[in-house]
Amino acid sequence: MVKTILKQVKEYKLPSILTPLCMIGEVICEMIIPILMAKIVDDGIGVNNPNGGDMGIILRVGGMMLIIAILGLLAGLGGAYYGSMASTGLAKNLRKSMFDNIQTFSFANIDKFSTSGLVTRLTTDVTNIQNAYMMTLRMAMRAPASLIIAMVAAFTISARLASIYLVAVAFLAVLMVIIMNRATKYFKQVFEKYDELNESVQENVSAIRVVKAYVREDYENKKFKKAAFNIYNMFVRAEKNLVMISPVMSATVYTCILLISWFGAHMIVGGELSTGGLMSLLTYCMSILMNLMMLGMIFVMLTMASASGKRIAEVIEEKATITNKENPVMEVADGSISFDHVEFAYDEDCEQPVLKDITLEIKSGETIGIIGGTGSAKSSLVNLISRLYDVTQGAVKVGGIDVRDYDIETLRDQVSVVLQKNVLFSGTILDNLRWGDKNATEEECRRACQMACADEFIEKMPNGYNTEIEQGGTNVSGGQRQRLCIARALLKKPKILILDDSTSAVDTSTDAKIRKAFAEEIPGTTKLIIAQRISSVQGCDRIIVMDDGKVNGFGTHDELLKSNDIYREVYESQTGASGDADFDQLS
Ligand SMILES: Nc1ncnc2c1ncn2[C@@H]1O[C@H](COP(=O)(O)OP(=O)(O)OP(=O)(O)O)[C@@H](O)[C@H]1O
Numbered sequence: 001m002v003k004t005i006l007k008q009v010k011e012y013k014l015p016s017i018l019t020p021l022c023m024i025g026e027v028i029c030e031m032i033i034p035i036l037m038a039k040i041v042d043d044g045i046g047v048n049n050p051n052g053g054d055m056g057i058i059l060r061v062g063g064m065m066l067i068i069a070i071l072g073l074l075a076g077l078g079g080a081y082y083g084s085m086a087s088t089g090l091a092k093n094l095r096k097s098m099f100d101n102i103q104t105f106s107f108a109n110i111d112k113f114s115t116s117g118l119v120t121r122l123t124t125d126v127t128n129i130q131n132a133y134m135m136t137l138r139m140a141m142r143a144p145a146s147l148i149i150a151m152v153a154a155f156t157i158s159a160r161l162a163s164i165y166l167v168a169v170a171f172l173a174v175l176m177v178i179i180m181n182r183a184t185k186y187f188k189q190v191f192e193k194y195d196e197l198n199e200s201v202q203e204n205v206s207a208i209r210v211v212k213a214y215v216r217e218d219y220e221n222k223k224f225k226k227a228a229f230n231i232y233n234m235f236v237r238a239e240k241n242l243v244m245i246s247p248v249m250s251a252t253v254y255t256c257i258l259l260i261s262w263f264g265a266h267m268i269v270g271g272e273l274s275t276g277g278l279m280s281l282l283t284y285c286m287s288i289l290m291n292l293m294m295l296g297m298i299f300v301m302l303t304m305a306s307a308s309g310k311r312i313a314e315v316i317e318e319k320a321t322i323t324n325k326e327n328p329v330m331e332v333a334d335g336s337i338s339f340d341h342v343e344f345a346y347d348e349d350c351e352q353p354v355l356k357d358i359t360l361e362i363k364s365g366e367t368i369g370i371i372g373g374t375g376s377a378k379s380s381l382v383n384l385i386s387r388l389y390d391v392t393q394g395a396v397k398v399g400g401i402d403v404r405d406y407d408i409e410t411l412r413d414q415v416s417v418v419l420q421k422n423v424l425f426s427g428t429i430l431d432n433l434r435w436g437d438k439n440a441t442e443e444e445c446r447r448a449c450q451m452a453c454a455d456e457f458i459e460k461m462p463n464g465y466n467t468e469i470e471q472g473g474t475n476v477s478g479g480q481r482q483r484l485c486i487a488r489a490l491l492k493k494p495k496i497l498i499l500d501d502s503t504s505a506v507d508t509s510t511d512a513k514i515r516k517a518f519a520e521e522i523p524g525t526t527k528l529i530i531a532q533r534i535s536s537v538q539g540c541d542r543i544i545v546m547d548d549g550k551v552n553g554f555g556t557h558d559e560l561l562k563s564n565d566i567y568r569e570v571y572e573s574q575t576g577a578s579g580d581a582d583f584d585q586l587s
Pocket residue numbers: 111346347354372373374375376377378379380381420501
């Protein structure tokens with residue numbers, strides 16, 4: 001995991017090395033200052049000197065102090081500058097790698113991570129790593145270095161007095177390990193709670209209209225409050241442990257100062273220690289204990305970051321389940337489709353496959369209707385054709401070649417699917433249409449819209465084809481959105497066009513117009529039309545009746561009326577007196 005994360009440092013290696021170097025420079029400067037200070041007090045002011053003070057020494061040493069202080073400041077600035085550069089650079093690379101890898105994910109990969117989980121990983125988790133990396137670069141070297149230097153310096157001044165520090169450090173170290181251990185336990189749980197929070201926000205915001213329609217604001221509010229409160233709770237619990245550190249630190253620091261002052265004063269009287277020496281010791285006291293605390297903080301940050309790191313590494317390391325074969329086929333010969341004893345399950349461990357033993361032959365240019373109750377696996381069936389999922393057993397062939405042998409882009413360019421859950425993106429109508437073909441001229445876009453019966457309403461819009469679509473396509477109606485999605489799919493000029501319940505929100509006469517346009521304008525394209533209304537598929541060359549993951553019937557409208565019970569019953573209920581019955585009311 002650490003390796004995966006550190007690999008992403010890439011072009012920021014130099015700042016990553018310069019940061020600790022600068023910090024060590026700063027520490028060295030900081031540590032020299034108390035020594036110079038002692039010299040000014042002892043020799044310059046002349047506390048220990050019977051001949052009195054020496055202004056020359058004060059000026060000379062004071063000048064040196066100034067230079068060293070400036071050097072220290074510069075090193076500190078350098079550390080901060082390079083540290084920010086390295087850590088923000090790492091964050092940028094992590095986000096980019098995750099995002100790039102997510103783009104290669106197949107539907108199966110996406111099913112594995114929840115969307116909110118991915119959002120947390122791209123945002124909060126990366127920020128954690130960024131902070132921890134910055135802190136580590138700047139402090140991981142600095143804190144131990146200054147701890148050691150201060151300790152050595154203190155021992156050279158007076159080994160006897162400095163041993164007080166050893167006791168204090170040992171005491172604090174043990175105490176801190178205990179406290180931090182308890183705190184990290186809570187920090188680790190925080191991230192799962194973040195997922196919950198993001199899920200609540202995401203679901204609510206993207207479905208705010210449904211929430212309002214069902215007057216579920218109160219419930220959603222409560223859900224959000226609970227998720228936010230859980231995070232608050234975890235942090236409070238963790239911090240409750242951490243707050244103990246500050247008073248314990250202060251108590252230890254002041255005890256040390258008291259002890260050092262007490263014993264130091266005695267030693268000065270006895271002539272064993274200089275006043276300057278005592279002053280330096282007191283400065284080192286602060287430095288040693290502060291740095292110890294800093295180390296503890298780094299420890300907490302790293303444990304928090306390791307939880308985030310694992311979650312990020314999971315995304316970066318996730319292998320796309322659908323990839324190109326070596327030497328893939330780059331050309332789709334025609335629009336014929338065949339299913340050869342296909343079995344498919346979303347979850348490999350699942351006992352009951354969603355599709356069972358499907359064998360079908362569809363000729364190039366045929367128009368095929370697919371009909372069946374909800375959950376009868378119509379969408380699952382067609383999703384196999386453009387390889388949105390891979391079969392578990394058997395093979396799906398397009399143009400006589402197994403879909404797994406094609407270059408994925410080539411295949412998907414030729415198999416255009418209007419998904420059941422389709423969305424538009426923010427941008428103008430033209431932008432959205434050009435997802436189908438980025439080089440399409442405005443004229444071509446207009447043609448596609450005419451075929452999909454989208455031209456009428458687009459022309460009525462204030463800016464026509466340049467009307468802005470809002471995020472998620474909320475400013476067009478359901479039927480309008482479906483028609484735009486069909487136009488978008490048509491622009492690909494595919495050999496196979498699949499419409500998954502894509503005219504469900506379109507009125508019957510427009511639906512008929514679209515089908516007529518298809519028959520006239522793109523006769524060579526194989527068309528698969530999933531629908532709930534028999535009228536939508538009645539005119540197709542052949543119709544597949546799906547039932548519970550199996551093909552129940554496959555033939556023309558007339559053949560099915562004679563031979564297929566399910567089909568006949570639905571037909572009678574939809575055309576007969578009972579009106580609008582559908583599949584689900586039959587069983
Ligand atoms: N992404 C998924 N992960 C796991 N199971 C799924 C997934 N999508 C669908 N299923 C399951 O597969 C079965 C078939 O679903 P499918 O969407 O193919 O039905 P459908 O015939 O298209 O239904 P509808 O008419 O409602 O669109 C259902 O039982 C469903 O629960």
